Amino acid sequence: MTPDQTGTAALTEDQVLQRIRATLAEQKVPGAETASAEATWSELDVDSLDLVELVKTLEDEFGVTIHDEELKPIASVGDAVTLVLRLDAERASA
């Protein structure tokens, strides 16, 4: 299913989680395919450069904009899912 970027249909948690896993897998992060929402960047050995790459993909894929200050507290896969869902919801209601 192609995510709807017009804001008419809200993203699901699973959609975002799957995309994060797939992107990290493209970045050859070990264990990316099965990473749980609880998995932290530190556990996955995801560094700041990996994160920049991930953020760009998520922005392009879901039509959201993630600012640096929003990224700071994001420490796990689940944090990133929640952030993308919140930004998507804000965009839809704007």
Add this chain to the structure above:
Amino acid sequence: MTPEVVITGRGVVAPAGEGADAFFDALTARHSGIADGVGACVEFDPERWMTPKEARRTDRYAQLAVGAAAQAAEEAGLPDGIEPERLGVVMGTGMGGLSTLERECRNWLEKGDRGVSPHTVPMMMPNAAAGLIAMRLDAHGPGFQIGSACATGAHAIGEAARMIQRGEADVVVAGGAEAPLTGLAIAAFRGMGALSKEGVSRPFDARRDGFVIGEGAGAVVLESADHARARGARVHGRVAGYGASNDAFHITQPDEDGRGAAQAMRDALADAGAAPADVGYLNAHGTSTPFNDRVETIAVHAVFDGAAPPVSSTKSAIGHLLGGAGAVEAVATLGALQHGVLPPTLNYEEPDPECDLDYVPDGPREAGGLELALSNSFGFGGQNACLALAAP
């Protein structure tokens, strides 16, 4: 007293073979690593030396460098028992991360700023290889890369030897790497008329028409003889001397009378405390360009005054590895010393009256009692390096 510098590890990733011994065997078997006009390391698998994630974030030149350095480190038994602060890394590249630069330029032109990967800088920077090798070996001593185009690998080994002699490190991993088989680089070298139109590397032959471009890396582990002895490391040879000079003549052409090249050879001999007559073999820069091979021959005559040793060019078998050449050829020279066998110059059939040395076209040739050999490397920019290597 100046400490003696010995070689306790060797590593090669070259078009003709991987591993110092396999590489030297290929040279003496007259095996050529050149195909379709280039010298490619077709069997090199970066994931043998790094994780898939690391390999993805590393330019090919640095992958090759890590491969060669890892072999050398393994042979020398690094880093076990080495004080991290006394372990240095001096690598080199002539061009840096060319394939990364090329890809990201394309991304930038097509997609704008957002299209440029965050890994661009750490992949293309010319010191990435030294950084990655230091991380791998926990080397906290001096670390940097040297750039002197096609002389880079030899300068890196020479400067690393100096570092040990000055007491700045006990052990240094040194070498050079290049991965220039990209569209832009090949077009650029072809555009300046440096590449063989025929795609054949035939150093010193009358028909030579340019060099064959190749990729690869070489590395050695250098340490003071006392340090090697104390830890019981096997010694494969010695860096007996090192000479470096500038042509200060032209940005790409060698000095017509070979003055800079001759100075580098004389300085390497003086540094080794040796006379020209002590040299039993010379591994030439021997690029297969009309200019280099003629001028190098003039320089060899000037140094050896009618009594030149046999001379051969490794580039006849693997092409010109640019920043990797000097290091790979140092390992080839070491192989000659270890085995008492001179590798041949391949494809040498038609003598050029201006190139009148013994180029070992019939090799491999037995050279029992070989004790001292020179390895020449001359770079664009007019920068020359010569290593005097000795049997252990």
